[in-house]
Amino acid sequence: MSQPREIAPGATYMITRRVLRRHLLFRPDAAITQLMIYALAVSARRYGLQVHALCAMSTHLHLIVTDETGVLPRFLQFFHRLVALGTKVLRAWEGPVWDHEAPSVVRLLTRAAVVEKIAYVLANPVAAGLVRHAREWPGAKVDVDELGRGVLVAARPSVYLDPENPKWPEEMTLPLSLPPAIERDNAEGFRQEVAAEIERQEAQAHAEMQQRGRRFLGADRASKISPYERATSFEALRERYPTFAVGREQGDACRMAGAAVRAFRASYRAALERWRAGVRSVVFPAGTWWMRTFHGVSVTDVVSAIQLSAARPDPGWARPDPGWAGARPDTGW
Structure with a gap:
């Protein structure tokens, strides 16, 4: 029996879902980026979720969202189905798109957790050895300067969605909101904290790459590699999946x-x-x-x-957050 999960209105989550067998189906080209942003905008509007950050890697997808009305399962079902069906058409792909495991859903309970996880999401392409800096990733993503004030825009994809159906508008916009844990009068301070954490994670990734004698793939090559290939980096299996994150030293x-x-x-x-x-x-x-x-x-x-x-106010929000304890490391693409 699977563990029951508490779905609470107003909760903020980090969501991760992976492609089947780590195929590069979400290779960051223009078509898949358009599909991702359009599907996310439609889904978030339909279910009333606030979107804070995202990064579509070639083999998996990261989101940071707030579920204002307690309908997260409905949102995930709708959004993941749209992405999967659109990807099948774009890639002429037979069979499942998503991995058979359930999505990872980690509730972020403190400001420290929000800062750490947003930085983790945005810096993920660097940690995976794809680009040297988060801003260079060519796929669907949010830049640190857009947090809480940016707007993502996507035209309706030309595949799968019926242009005659009114529920698929010709263009969708996705405003990026601040997480509830962040006060609006401190938005700039929040962005600076995330930027500092991204810089720390990038420096750590650079040191690890140098130690291993590896070079970053680069945005151009990442955008042109075959989507039918698979990531080959080591990835541990059957590790624990957490349900919440709070922050280091808390x-x-x-x-x-x-x-x-x-x-x-x-x-x-x-x-x-x-x-x-x-x-x-x-x-x-x-x-x-x-x-x-x-x-x-x-x-x-x-x-x-x-x-x-x-x-409750988080007295230790300024301290760095170790991330989710026991989570499977996010390696490869």
Whole structure:
């Protein structure tokens, strides 16, 4: 049985999904970039999500979003389907596009986590040895200067989407918003923090590349490589997938968030056991999504500890965040 996940309105997430067998189907050419931005803009508008950052790598996709109304599963289903079907047409690809594993969904509970993960997303092409600086990546992405104020624009792709259907406008715009953890009067300071973290991660990647005697591939070659090839760099399998990130040196926040996750799961399973036994009056914990959506169960309106921890001021926001503990390293493309 998979672990139940709390879906809370207003939560900010880092989402990652990978291409089947690490094929380079999302090679950063103009057509795939147009598809990515258009599909994301349509999906975000349809489900009311706020988009903060993205980076489409050749073998996987990173997003940082805030789910204002608690409909993240619906958004992911719609968005990933659009991307997959459009990619199949663009690449003349038979079979699945996405890896068989579920998307990685990591909830960002503190300002430190937001800064760290946005920097991680934007610097991902550098960490993968593709370009020397994040701004050089030619694929669908957000630059640090666009955080909270940029607008991505894409015309309707010429493939798959019916131009006569009114739900596919001729052009879509995607405003980039600030995460809820960031005060609007401190937006410039936030961008400076992200830029500093990107610079740190780039320097680390440069040192690792030099130590291994490797050279960066370059934006031009990354854009022209065959999309049917596969990434060949080492990638560990079956490592842990986290559900939240809080930041480095924030042990109290981490312990509280971990305890809240365990409490939610225990409460959910206890309610599910009673429901399976025929007790239809059972009340599930706040954040229950599947059972509420498909079976109409009652859900408590009590806010969980993990929601409270996300709302509290983060006294250690200036300290760097190690990322998600135990996550699979993001190697290759």
